[in-house]
Amino acid sequence: MKEQLLELIFPPRCAVCTEVxxxxxxxxxxxHDCAEQLPYVPKGICPHCGGVTETAGFCDFCLKEFxxxxxxxxxxxxxxxxxxxxxKYDGGKKIGEGLxxxxxxxxxxxxxxxLAKTDFVLSVPLHPKKEKKRGxxxxxxxCEQLSARTGLLFRRDIPVRKRxxxxxxxxxxxxxxxxxxxxxxxxxxxxxxxQVLLVDDIFxxxxxxxxxxxxxxxxxxxxxxxxCLSAAGRRTEP
Numbered sequence: 001m002k003e004q005l006l007e008l009i010f011p012p013r014c015a016v017c018t019e020v021x022x023x024x025x026x027x028x029x030x031x032h033d034c035a036e037q038l039p040y041v042p043k044g045i046c047p048h049c050g051g052v053t054e055t056a057g058f059c060d061f062c063l064k065e066f067x068x069x070x071x072x073x074x075x076x077x078x079x080x081x082x083x084x085x086x087x088k089y090d091g092g093k094k095i096g097e098g099l100x101x102x103x104x105x106x107x108x109x110x111x112x113x114x115l116a117k118t119d120f121v122l123s124v125p126l127h128p129k130k131e132k133k134r135g136x137x138x139x140x141x142x143c144e145q146l147s148a149r150t151g152l153l154f155r156r157d158i159p160v161r162k163r164x165x166x167x168x169x170x171x172x173x174x175x176x177x178x179x180x181x182x183x184x185x186x187x188x189x190x191x192x193x194x195q196v197l198l199v200d201d202i203f204x205x206x207x208x209x210x211x212x213x214x215x216x217x218x219x220x221x222x223x224x225x226x227x228c229l230s231a232a233g234r235r236t237e238p
Contacts (some may be wrong), residue, residue: 015083029098039079040106047073047231056110066206068213068224073203073231074106080230088138100145103229114225117195120153124200125161143199159187159212177207185215192220203228
């Protein structure tokens with residue numbers, strides 16, 4: 001009864017276009033129009049720089065600065081900015097599950113070859129204190145949905161965050177971001193010969209995924225693929 005009353009006062013809205021959902025649409029997180037024409041990053045456009053590429057992921061130029069093998073993102077950040085905010089900061093786990101389903105759908109459509117090579121899925125970790133405060137790790141929820149829909153194993157135990165760090169969004173330069181995450185992650189496992197898919201919610205400068213990837217390679221991983229729900233445009237930083 002309480003939930004029905006809240007829906008009457010604050011009707012659920014589409015996670016993409018913010019239109020009020022009708023009763024049938026409320027089983028998911030998208031309105032009919034957005035569900036019919038999902039605004040994924042188009043194949044042939046780099047999610048990081050917006051340049052033309054022959055793949056459905058990052059272009060070769062953008063990948064040069066990172067340790068991981070490849071990277072992709074399902075949506076431009078601005079498309080799902082509101083949904084991610086509700087998911088992470090307003091406890092919208094249902095929205096997170098819906099976003100995870102969309103991420104799985106995107107990977108199945110555009111990156112089937114990567115899924116076929118992947119031994120297991122990994123999540124960018126939160127520090128335990130931050131996870132306790134939020135009540136969940138948002139990338140765990142994305143990974144759970146990706147795992148459920150692809151059949152890939154989701155390993156929750158690695159990588160781990162060794163120390164608390166400042167939020168990357170509060171730092172101005174690439175140098176500050178790299179220093180902030182230096183030695184912040186660890187991989188207490190033998191990954192010799194494994195090919196892994198590292199999942200995060202937002203790709204901004206790539207520092208977080210890059211630092212995680214370095215540790216995964218140190219643990220013996222053969223290849224690290226990065227998959228993000230969204231990507232912000234490339235920043236010009238000092």
